[in-house]
Amino acid sequence: MCVQKGLFCMVLLAFILVVAPVGAQQLQLPGSPSVVINLPSRTLELYAGQQLVKVYPVAIGKPVTPTPLGNYTITEKEMNPAWIPPGGGVIVQSGPDNPLGYRWMGFLPLYGIHGTNAPWTVGLTVSNGCIRMQEADAEELYEIIRYGTPVDITYDRVKIRIDDRGQASIGIYPDVYGYREIDLAEVYRKLAASGLAGMASEQFLQRQVQEEPDKQVVFARFFQLKMNGRLLSERGVIVDDTLYIPIWPVAAARHSNVVWNARTGIVQGAQQSVPGRVMGDVIYVTLDHLNQLYNGQKVWNEKENYLEINQGKVMLNGKFLTNDIRILGNVLAIPVEQLADALGLKYSWDTIRKRLRINQLVIPIGMIGNQPYIQITKINEFFQTFVYWDESRQTLELTYPFPG
Secondary structure (H helix, E strand, C coil), X not given: CCCCCCHHHHHHHCCCCCCCCCCCCCCCCCXXXXXXXXXXXXXXXXXXXXXXXXEEEEEEECCCCCCCCEEEXXXXXXXXXXXCCCXXXXXXXXXXXXXXXXXXXXXXXXXXXXXXXXXXXXXXXXXXXXXXXXXXXXXXXXXXXXCCCEEEEECCCEEEEECCCCEEEEEECCCCCCCCCCXXXXXXXXXXXXXXXXXXXXXXXXXXXXXXXXXXEEEEEEEEEEECCEECCCCEEEECCEEEEEHHHHHHHCCXXXXXXXXXXXXXXXXXXXXXXXXXXXXXXXXXXXXXXXXXXXXXXXXXXXXXXXXXXXXXXXXXXXXXXXXXXCEEEEEHHHHHHHHCCCCEEECCCCEEEECXXXXXXXXXXXXXXXXXHXXXXXXXXXXXXXXXXXXXXEECCCCC
């Protein structure tokens, strides 16, 4: 309990001049607001629908006058409130000496969210049960929430968050009221429930539980993926400074098949096999391993937090032939059998000697996996086909027959 309000206050309010806040810039929310106040972290989370919009530091009740847990709604809103000290005393009108600050948002009789004239106490367990905010924060929140806005007061010592920059973090917070202990098993459950299982090492998590940092610690960062300028549905993630790419949406965008062997942890592509890693319920490969599976230009945009994959393609006489462009001896190469078939040429393939002939002419090839490839620098000589590589479009243009 932090404020007493009665008939005197109600009569007094009728004579208080209510003015619009000066300089307060209202946040624009994409959905209906709701509030979650977590006592161990001493934070107030503002949501718009399911989206976390902002996290404010707050002061909460002392252990002897704890803030009540539960699910409430905003039932009062008041600018420039008067304060009656608990147990009676001289009423303090609105002004610099008023501990409620200049905004009051009540969610229970005698309990509410308010500003403060003691900003140094925000972040501590010092109140009579109310929620204190920095004055500017209280004024901002006052403009956003309305009567009936849900206010949930929780006691989560383990907080998992993903912020608007894609940073996934974990916070282990102190048992401020001595209500409950935590262990590593609870941490794993929280990560799994958030779809983040496997993204933080046991050693890292054990250290967080032991040290109780009393703050959010980042352990992963999500980023957007673009394929030839099109945004993919799944995001990539950076863990331990390594970029991981979700393999299924990339394979689907390339119209190719991959096979996941859960027993061995291997992703099998058309020609290559690479290690995979399950995090959450998604199968990832590293960027280096993705390069082994698929060609294409990969461009990392740090400012915009996305990886763009420009998928290479081969066009024959203006028609699509394949996306399968590889590097062979530091030179681009394409599947030689696919090229010969497209040109209507008959060939023989010696699987033992790894030798391909066309009209008894041995075609110089290199093996990638179990498939023969030909370097693009040799296509003109052996297939009488004009070759042009467009770097900006990541496109190999083939013209047959060679224009005279």
